[in-house]
Amino acid sequence: MMHGKTIAFLVAPEGVEEAELTEPWKSVKQAGGAPRLISTDSGRVQAFNHLDKAGTFAVDATVQEVSAADFAGLMLPGGVANPDFLRMNDKAVRFIRDFFDAGKPVAAICHAPWTLIEADVVRGRMVTSWPSLRTDLRNAGAEWVDREVVVCTAGPNMLVTSRRPDDLKAFDQAMIDAFSA
Template sequence: MTAIQNARIAILSTDGFEKSELFEPRRQLAAAGAKVTIISLETGSIKSWDDGDWGEAVDVDMTLADAQVADFDALVLPGGQINPDLLRVEDDAVSFVRDFFNSGKPLAAICHAPWLLVEADVIKGRNVTSYPSIRTDVKNAGGIWEDSEVVVDQALITSRNPDDLDAFCAKIIEEVREGRHQREAA
């Protein structure tokens, strides 16, 4: 069990993230008292994709090369089409997601971010949701897809789109409070 005020939460992202899907979880989790760390492939800043154009940037706090699963209580994966598509071809990003899943700690993915869960081969037999356009990818990877604002399967938290952010963030906070889960093989 981890008090949200003591929680260390990682957000793994790169250029092309859906602006609200990074900024809103960062805001809500920080407002609840968590320490939120933006992790990316390189130092500097990463740019959002917002309404068909490059949007607001956010500073990177830590590179993926320096990130350790043991240092965080939860991992958040923002969506957008570009961001998870770029990350899912990076072996280190896929390994980090897989290792986080295997740790039993809360792992949250929204919109197109379940592509990373597919690539990490962690959704077979799990109840999940995603942006509707990747439903077939999720199902082909063995995920049990449902059209709900937030779906949780043993601290694996998924949501569909920015309209679901309040429920998504509330569920992350709830799962962090519950702590590590012993995930049964699906």
């Protein structure tokens, strides 16, 4: 169990896949953890269900206000626009890299590994993702595999990756195990 561990959920102001935010969030809470929604801007973030607008969620803090030291782990939800925006934001990329530098567990699903490429933390790691990222991840030095969840310990931290919303059950369990270790 996570017993009060605080987990950062990093999302862009718009474009996060709602299920990839809300399902892992519920899993962290059910395991006794404290999820916090971190974004590049304050206010609310707009989630999507594929290409359709879904719910909005209140931001707890911005990447300018927090550091990796404030958290036990990092969760990166997907959605196509979400990681594409985050990888263009230097503070968000630095925030992600800092979790790796600190040896803290990171979980990323669907398109979220795009941000891991930008943070230059996938070289020599086994990962999975939405299939369209396969070439990008391989070009960044990762070993890409097509599995519902991959837990990689070949590096400074535990990295949990998954392909899509259909894999959330397996992803959530592996993520909770990593954050509980």
